[in-house]
Amino acid sequence: MPYIARWGIVATGWISERFFVDLLVDPASRGVGDVLHKPFAVASRSLASAEKFIASHGNGTEGIKAYGSYDELFADPDVDIVYVGTPHSAHYEVSLSALKAGKHVLCEKIFTVNAAQARHLAEYAKSRHLFIMEAVWVRFFPLALELRKKLHEEKVIGNIRRVTAELAHTDFPNSASRLFDPLLAGGALFDIGVYPMTWIQLICYHHPENKKSPPSKVTSCMLKTSSGVDESTVITMVWDAPQIVSVATCSFAFESPQDCAIRVQGDLGELIIPRPAYRPTAMTVKLYKNENIQDESITTYNFPIPGPTGLFWEADAVARDIRDGKIVDELCSVEETVFVMELLDLVRQQNDLKYPDEIECLKEL
Numbered sequence: 001m002p003y004i005a006r007w008g009i010v011a012t013g014w015i016s017e018r019f020f021v022d023l024l025v026d027p028a029s030r031g032v033g034d035v036l037h038k039p040f041a042v043a044s045r046s047l048a049s050a051e052k053f054i055a056s057h058g059n060g061t062e063g064i065k066a067y068g069s070y071d072e073l074f075a076d077p078d079v080d081i082v083y084v085g086t087p088h089s090a091h092y093e094v095s096l097s098a099l100k101a102g103k104h105v106l107c108e109k110i111f112t113v114n115a116a117q118a119r120h121l122a123e124y125a126k127s128r129h130l131f132i133m134e135a136v137w138v139r140f141f142p143l144a145l146e147l148r149k150k151l152h153e154e155k156v157i158g159n160i161r162r163v164t165a166e167l168a169h170t171d172f173p174n175s176a177s178r179l180f181d182p183l184l185a186g187g188a189l190f191d192i193g194v195y196p197m198t199w200i201q202l203i204c205y206h207h208p209e210n211k212k213s214p215p216s217k218v219t220s221c222m223l224k225t226s227s228g229v230d231e232s233t234v235i236t237m238v239w240d241a242p243q244i245v246s247v248a249t250c251s252f253a254f255e256s257p258q259d260c261a262i263r264v265q266g267d268l269g270e271l272i273i274p275r276p277a278y279r280p281t282a283m284t285v286k287l288y289k290n291e292n293i294q295d296e297s298i299t300t301y302n303f304p305i306p307g308p309t310g311l312f313w314e315a316d317a318v319a320r321d322i323r324d325g326k327i328v329d330e331l332c333s334v335e336e337t338v339f340v341m342e343l344l345d346l347v348r349q350q351n352d353l354k355y356p357d358e359i360e361c362l363k364e365l
């Protein structure tokens with residue numbers, strides 16, 4: 001019998017809707033038979049909004065409860081795992097409330113405003129033996145798994161020397177104000193910087209020779225908006241053991257080129273992933289001509305997403321973890337989230353990017 005994950009959705013904004021729709025997709029359509037997803041409740045700060053959210057999805061939503069406060073959902077015994085889709089500034093407090101009510105938590109990126117908050121959530125979840133994970137969905141894409149196999153096991157491009165990863169766009173279809181508001185922890189670094197940083201983590205931090213060591217050097221620069229958050233951020237890092245340099249770029253001021261969001265250059269060739277870095281569907285391996293290879297070769301591998309968005313792969317992983325009694329996911333561990341938040345603290349410190357005290361603090365509830 002497949003394990004049924006009993007979800008509660010917190011907040012009724014853009015990404016909650018995308019996640020909810022993906023939960024309703026039959027897992028068999030992506031070849032998954034061991035887990036099923038059942039949303040039991042949706043909570044909003046307004047009951048009307050929760051009701052509208054459920055009603056607008058028709059089939060498959062019968063019996064899902066609507067709540068006009070997040071606390072009511074946390075008290076619902078039918079909910080085992082809470083998905084947090086609020087703005088960044090609320091992640092810490094909402095996730096902590098869910099944990100305190102005994103729920104497992106999948107919290108959207110960026111996990112918290114700073115590393116201290118991330119550490120506190122991780123420690124609290126551990127103390128209550130509850131699962132917690134940042135929703136870095138790209139880590140679960142079949143493409144991301146294949147990338148690591150090609151680079152680290154098959155070493156298709158030889159020794160990796162440089163990684164550049166970027167996500168930059170000027171197209172804000174939804175909730176543009178969230179992106180620029182310091183009180184909601186806006187800015188490119190937190191909203192989209194997590195993607196280039198994730199690809200660099202997967203390729204450099206997880207490089208077998210790196211043995212999960214931190215980069216030996218981190219430098220960064222930022223350009224800020226008139227509201228005081230970062231509009232563009234560039235982070236360079238040096239990974240000593242595998243001898244790789246990496247450059248992560250995120251920006252709300254220009255567009256990433258269509259044909260290249262992530263480029264990994266090795267001594268035998270390069271691997272290129274077209275944009276967008278948050279939902280890539282192909283990668284190309286280009287092998288250079290050398291004494292063993294007569295002509296340059298180019299091979300493209302396609303990874304179509306069998307459904308509306310592709311958030312279901314992370315949901316499947318979370319369901320399996322909870323089914324198996326795990327409190328930390330192997331591909332997206334909360335320890336690694338804390339480590340990335342420490343890097344982002346450093347980058348913000350280097351560029352004097354502070355958020356208001358009321359969202360940087362460790363509120364006890």
Ligand SMILES: NC(=O)C1=CN([C@@H]2O[C@H](COP(=O)(O)OP(=O)(O)OC[C@H]3O[C@@H](n4cnc5c(N)ncnc54)[C@H](OP(=O)(O)O)[C@@H]3O)[C@@H](O)[C@H]2O)C=CC1
Binds near residue numbers: 012044086175
């Ligand atoms: N994985 C991905 O691809 C994506 C992830 N995200 C992440 O998801 C989160 C939410 O982003 P997104 O859905 O675009 O944001 P939206 O503004 O569309 O939705 C956020 C929701 O949070 C709730 N909320 C709680 N407190 C506040 C507040 N103070 N101000 C405004 N809304 C509040 C509201 O729901 P209600 O009124 O129902 O309580 C609101 O609808 C962010 O962490 C973002 O980084 C965003 C886009 C894509």
Ligand SMILES: O=C1OC[C@@H](O)[C@H](O)[C@H]1O
Binds near residue numbers: 191192278
């Ligand atoms: O996570 C995200 O991915 C897609 C982007 O458009 C969005 O702003 C961001 O939050």
